Amino acid sequence: MAKQGGKAKAAKKQKRVKKDKSGPKKPKSAFMFFSQDRRQTLKTEQPDLKITEQSKVIGKEWGELTDAEKAPYQEKANQDRERYNKEKASSPKEEEKKEEPEGDEEDEESED
């Protein structure tokens, strides 16, 4: 941990993603909500901007935001997490059935 003063080459490369049309979509982050709102406004003001350019601008603005300003977005994200949480919690399909193999079959002892 400490040791940051060195020349630690932080070669961070977040490999992008290729959207999957099918898959457990992860909950959106506050940044996503912010981008959705900001992009629309940005698009009206600068419709010539491309997504990649918007991303840069938005990302920069996002960094300027404070927790208070991010708060409302985090709250939205918070709700989305719950949504995802529920979606996950409820597995209508028997897919993924190795959940909690706590095979504890309590004996029904005498029911009647």
Next chain:
DNA sequence: CCCCTGATTGTTTCG
């Protein structure tokens, strides 16, 4: 015609 890449940050998830 359909799939993928680009750029941003945050969250999610496995080990």
Next chain:
DNA sequence: CGAAACAATCAGGGG
């Protein structure tokens, strides 16, 4: 704790 994957978004390039 850390890395990898992936979330929205759209425009354009390639097979």
